[in-house]
Amino acid sequence: MLSYLSYMLTAVAALLVTCHALCKCPGIPGLPGIPGSLKGQPRVPGLLGPSGSLMGLPGRYRLPWLEGLPDSLDTELRNVLVNLKHRLSRLEGVLALNGKIREVGEKIFASNGKEVDFASALESCEEAGGTLAAPMNEEENKAILDIVKQYNRYAYLGIKEGEISGQFKYINGMPLNYTKWHQYEPNGKGTENCVEMYTDGSWNDKKCNLYRLTICEF
Numbered sequence: 001m002l003s004y005l006s007y008m009l010t011a012v013a014a015l016l017v018t019c020h021a022l023c024k025c026p027g028i029p030g031l032p033g034i035p036g037s038l039k040g041q042p043r044v045p046g047l048l049g050p051s052g053s054l055m056g057l058p059g060r061y062r063l064p065w066l067e068g069l070p071d072s073l074d075t076e077l078r079n080v081l082v083n084l085k086h087r088l089s090r091l092e093g094v095l096a097l098n099g100k101i102r103e104v105g106e107k108i109f110a111s112n113g114k115e116v117d118f119a120s121a122l123e124s125c126e127e128a129g130g131t132l133a134a135p136m137n138e139e140e141n142k143a144i145l146d147i148v149k150q151y152n153r154y155a156y157l158g159i160k161e162g163e164i165s166g167q168f169k170y171i172n173g174m175p176l177n178y179t180k181w182h183q184y185e186p187n188g189k190g191t192e193n194c195v196e197m198y199t200d201g202s203w204n205d206k207k208c209n210l211y212r213l214t215i216c217e218f
């Protein structure tokens with residue numbers, strides 16, 4: 001019993017050292033960033049839980065880039081994916097730290113800081129592989145509002161008026177599942193086909209040919 005306990009403690013200590021080393025590990029030649037310690041199977045079989053957490057240890061020892069990878073994956077492929085996820089999460093950390101992105105669930109919101117008309121804003125978002133930001137819940141609305149406040153500029157949303165005036169949809173044609181209209185909006189009755197976000201996070205239907213902050217989602 002005592003020897004099992006001391007084995008487990010050694011194992012946990014070894015893994016924590018490994019985890020600590022992950023951030024500084026120089027990697028192996030030809031495959032930058034792949035820590036040598038992750039080259040083979042996990043050193044302590046069974047210690048990593050299914051969600052990439054160290055079983056029985058507090059949340060701050062979670063390893064999110066180990067999450068969701070099936071054990072059946074080839075070891076080398078698994079290590080490549082683990083390291084890609086680790087590298088991505090560090091890059092996201094840098095971008096978030098520098099105020100370049102807001103992450104909500106699976107979505108990433110970002111602005112190029114430019115004020116252009118609706119069509120140009122949509123075009124630059126699509127060119128970058130995204131689309132115009134459209135909040136689908138309060139949390140997403142807050143994340144977009146954060147950027148609106150950062151630049152202190154109203155922004156166009158990825159929402160347009162449909163055939164029926166007063167009926168607004170996402171630009172992919174789907175009906176809105178969340179709205180945050182300012183009091184008495186929308187009031188354009190077919191003359192204001194786009195939607196802007198005010199600096200309090202509420203929405204106003206507005207003409208599409210004005211200069212508004214570009215905020216994209218990816």
Ligand code: MAN
Pocket residue numbers: 185187188192204205206207
């Ligand atoms: C202006 C425009 C409208 C808006 C009203 C609100 O006329 O921005 O879109 O509805 O102000 O007073």
Ligand code: CA
Pocket residue numbers: 185186187188192204205206
């Ligand atoms: Ca209006």
